[in-house]
Amino acid sequence: MVEPYPDRAAAIAGFAAHVNRGKTRALEAIGVDIVIGDRSGARFQDAYNGRWYWNCHCNGGVFNLGHRNPAVVDAVRRGLERLDVGNHHLISGHRAHLAEQLSASTGGLLPFAxxxxxxxxxxxxxxxLARAHTGRAGIVAATGAYHGLSGFALAASDPRWFDPFGPVPEGFTHVAYNDPDAIEGAIGPGTAAVILESIPATLGFPAPAPGYLETVAGAARDAGALLILDEVQTGLGRTGTNWYFEQQGVAPDMVITGKGLGGGVYPVSAVLLRPELEDFFDANPFAYVSTFGGAEIGCVAASAVMDQISELGFLERVERLGQRFEDGFDGMPFTLRRFGLTMGLAFDEEGGGVIAAKKLIDAGVFAVYAEHDHSVTQFKPPLIVTEAEVDEIVATARAALG
Ligand SMILES: Cc1ncc(COP(=O)(O)O)c(C=O)c1O
Structure with a gap:
């Protein structure tokens, strides 16, 4: 594939002139001028100097199965022989099959997608849906959360994201994550739902305190409110189980998935629902329609992803490789927060995560800092790394950060 611009300077100038001037300036200021080019497996390459980078950010999990995972690419190639995005007015076997796979991944707890x-x-x-189902308006979310930047997702995210845009819809309350008293105090008879990331990514992957999610689930249940867990970053095998909630002994009413679901080649996302939540769509079958939601070619990619995650030994391997990173990082100047292959490198000093991310990038390991806690570097290698690759990444990181 030929790059559309002849050299780095032209690509950067084109990006600044037509996509995002501020982002270009910010990257320039920290000395990161990578233009992403070819990509394969656990790495991507700079388009102009040929340098390869280990992808230890994976866009938050988009590249869980690596870049251009061969089985996903093959499924999409074969799919393109007869499919396209499909028609959202009609029944689709491809959507149904993917929903069935997702249901199986929750052990049947959430059978609808x-x-x-x-x-x-x-x-x-x-x-x-939580509002429609409960007839209530209140939504309780966490400060420091990130759920997306438009609509109700924006209103549920940390206030810093919506502040520039004026008033958000009424009914949203934010409380500190991991503070059981605060969240119990916020949940009441007017609460439709509590929404939390199972492990908040932009807060630097702080582990839920023991019993925290159970307390939240209990408080929601007692108040007749729903529990929605955002597993966009933590689901699909990332933490060594299909979903992180499994490790916390809670049974959410809805789970959000996305990012890696489409195998990094086609955007697919889903809300997984308990049967009683489907009642609303039973009565209002056209209450949610989306031209591209569940595009069939994306379903084909996602089914190939689900096939791989459900292979015997896949999840155990994620945990084994995570442990290999943990052993390799022994004695490093950070505290490792680790859940399978989701890791946060937590430094003592504010800004430590930013400095470490830059050092890692310079050394050839792409990682980013946590947006809501600058003392933490997010470290999410693809789930398909080999043991030899883990050792190489660890050696590079040790040299950069030691
Ligand atoms: C936890 C979490 N929820 C929701 C979203 C929003 O997903 P998208 O960017 O696909 O809209 C993200 C994106 O980074 C995320 O990390």
């Missing part, structure tokens, strides 16, 4: 093109739209839909 409503498909959307993005995590943001899925969160938005889940919150609307």
């Amino acid at each position: 409503v498909f959307t093109p993005s995590g943001t739209e899925s969160v938005d839909l889940a919150l609307r």
